[in-house]
Amino acid sequence: MSLPLLLVEDLRVSLGNGRAAVRGLDFELRAGETLALIGESGSGKSMTALALMGLLPEAARARGRLLLAGEDLLKLNEAALCKQRGRRIALVPQEPLSALNPLQRVLHQVMLPLRMHGLTDGAEQRAREVLARVGLPESRWRAWPHELSGGQRQRVLIAQALACGPSLLIADEPTSALDPASQRQVLDLLAELGREQGLALLLISHDLGLVARRADRLLVMYGGRIMEQGLASELLSAPAHPYTQALLAARPGLATRGQVLPAIPGQVPAAGQWPRGCPFAGRCALGDQRCIDEAPPRALVGAHGSADCWRLQA
Numbered sequence: 001m002s003l004p005l006l007l008v009e010d011l012r013v014s015l016g017n018g019r020a021a022v023r024g025l026d027f028e029l030r031a032g033e034t035l036a037l038i039g040e041s042g043s044g045k046s047m048t049a050l051a052l053m054g055l056l057p058e059a060a061r062a063r064g065r066l067l068l069a070g071e072d073l074l075k076l077n078e079a080a081l082c083k084q085r086g087r088r089i090a091l092v093p094q095e096p097l098s099a100l101n102p103l104q105r106v107l108h109q110v111m112l113p114l115r116m117h118g119l120t121d122g123a124e125q126r127a128r129e130v131l132a133r134v135g136l137p138e139s140r141w142r143a144w145p146h147e148l149s150g151g152q153r154q155r156v157l158i159a160q161a162l163a164c165g166p167s168l169l170i171a172d173e174p175t176s177a178l179d180p181a182s183q184r185q186v187l188d189l190l191a192e193l194g195r196e197q198g199l200a201l202l203l204i205s206h207d208l209g210l211v212a213r214r215a216d217r218l219l220v221m222y223g224g225r226i227m228e229q230g231l232a233s234e235l236l237s238a239p240a241h242p243y244t245q246a247l248l249a250a251r252p253g254l255a256t257r258g259q260v261l262p263a264i265p266g267q268v269p270a271a272g273q274w275p276r277g278c279p280f281a282g283r284c285a286l287g288d289q290r291c292i293d294e295a296p297p298r299a300l301v302g303a304h305g306s307a308d309c310w311r312l313q314a
């Protein structure tokens with residue numbers, strides 16, 4: 001089997017004042033593979049993405065190892081990171097409107113990362129190629145961002161992210177601002193691009209139902225830790241961790257018209273206020289005192305997965 005393109009080892013992100021957003025994350029991602037990072041708001045997904053991009057907020061610090069093709073991103077200085085960002089690792093952000101420059105036409109915005117990385121020869125041709133690939137009609141290439149629909153804007157951002165031919169693409173809630181039909185189209189496009197271009201794709205979402213079937217593997221995160229991980233097909237058909245089961249039961253798509261949207265009872269605690277043991281213990285219908293006090297050991301689940309839960313101990 002090929003070596004992983006991305007190897008994350010014991011990633012920890014602290015926010016200052018003893019608060020931690022990510023508390024020991026391990027995962028790997030291969031070229032051509034799509035990994036979905038799933039969890040409710042506040043689980044630490046975005047901080048993981050920002051650590052990978054080297055774009056954490058000022059007060060935040062990352063520790064651990066983030067090996068991209070063997071090179072530890074956490075050891076690079078800002079100048080070296082700038083060379084990677086947009087070129088080898090690219091991010092498709094959450095908010096298409098605020099991520100685009102309102103004063104620049106689409107085609108020029110897609111040429112921007114190429115220019116920033118000194119790839120000026122053939123930049124316009126390359127921008128045209130990626131815009132065509134993401135399915136933006138040619139009649140829109142000279143439009144201003146405000147003239148586009150939400151789905152079209154997100155396609156522009158995907159084109160921008162693809163322009164320099166990155167090997168790792170991170171999409172952080174790429175469809176949260178879109179209507180359901182555009183959400184499906186954009187996710188299908190990302191999954192297609194991942195396969196076709198051999199990208200390692202990290203798809204971040206709070207909506208398990210929306211992204212699960214487009215991913216090869218799922219990594220369920222809560223309280224800055226991994227709750228469960230495994231092949232998407234196995235994890236969806238037999239979720240082992242009570243948190244994964246609760247997320248699946250709370251999928252927005254399960255609600256019928258007029259029904260209150262299902263939700264997991266209780267609140268996600270703020271960073272720094274997690275129980276000593278399992279982060280989910282306080283909200284888990286099956287949790288007991290041991291779950292609150294002691295971190296659960298990892299149990300193997302199915303043929304390829306694992307879950308951190310006391311209930312799964314033999």
Ligand SMILES: Nc1ncnc2c1ncn2[C@@H]1O[C@H](COP(=O)(O)OP(=O)(O)OP(=O)(O)O)[C@@H](O)[C@H]1O
Pocket residue numbers: 015021039040041042043044045046047048057173206269270271
């Ligand atoms: N800019 C910031 N400065 C300080 N703390 C932050 C910042 N952004 C997020 N946090 C905190 O970090 C923790 C993890 O947040 P993070 O944004 O990574 O979660 P998430 O799973 O991506 O959720 P969301 O989908 O809402 O972004 C939360 O407790 C959050 O309040």
